[in-house]
Amino acid sequence: GDVVTEAADTDIIGIIAGITGIVLIWFLHIIQQYAFGTGSISVLAFTIIGTLSMWHPEILGNGKAGNQLSFTNAIDWQYGLSLFAAKWLAVILATAAGAYGGHITPSMMLGGMIGLTFAAIWNGIFLVIPVGMAAFIGATVYLGLAQEMPIMAAIFLIEMSRFSPAYLFPICICFATAMPIFIYLQEKTA
Numbered sequence: 001g002d003v004v005t006e007a008a009d010t011d012i013i014g015i016i017a018g019i020t021g022i023v024l025i026w027f028l029h030i031i032q033q034y035a036f037g038t039g040s041i042s043v044l045a046f047t048i049i050g051t052l053s054m055w056h057p058e059i060l061g062n063g064k065a066g067n068q069l070s071f072t073n074a075i076d077w078q079y080g081l082s083l084f085a086a087k088w089l090a091v092i093l094a095t096a097a098g099a100y101g102g103h104i105t106p107s108m109m110l111g112g113m114i115g116l117t118f119a120a121i122w123n124g125i126f127l128v129i130p131v132g133m134a135a136f137i138g139a140t141v142y143l144g145l146a147q148e149m150p151i152m153a154a155i156f157l158i159e160m161s162r163f164s165p166a167y168l169f170p171i172c173i174c175f176a177t178a179m180p181i182f183i184y185l186q187e188k189t190a
Contacts, residue, residue, distance in 0.1 A: 063109030077120030111142020
């Protein structure tokens with residue numbers, strides 16, 4: 001089918017992205033608030049990240065490698081889920097070590113892994129949705145929530161990927177389910 005007819009099954013990605021997005025922001029806020037970046041914590045954090053990267057080399061860097069894997073459906077859902085967990089931990093540990101940087105592409109990678117994992121599991125139970133499409137939509141929604149810029153995230157990823165503007169429809173559906181959850185949880189944790 002086309003992008004628009006397949007969009008109805010992807011709105012659950014918005015719910016998952018809304019919940020996990022606020023949890024990541026909450027963790028990062030706590031870590032940045034306490035400024036853990038001491039020498040021993042930094043050594044320990046980067047040792048853990050280095051060890052994790054032996055099994056998940058895609059966690060190193062900004063997340064572009066993970067995006068490429070999820071957008072092209074080059075990995076299975078089990079590896080996608082473990083890559084989500086490893087990248088999540090790597091972002092938290094790097095922040096705790098004092099390595100403050102951007103969270104744009106790491107957010108995209110986390111969202112892509114959510115979309116890939118959800119779509120692969122969904123496809124085993126219900127009608128098939130394209131896994132690469134779900135990963136792309138998950139990356140867009142997660143980025144938009146994590147950076148608090150949903151419209152820019154949608155335009156940015158469509159422009160960057162050169163995917164069809166028809167993807168705006170499922171992206172907006174996911175934002176419509178994700179943003180109320182995200183805002184509600186953001187207010188509850190404030």
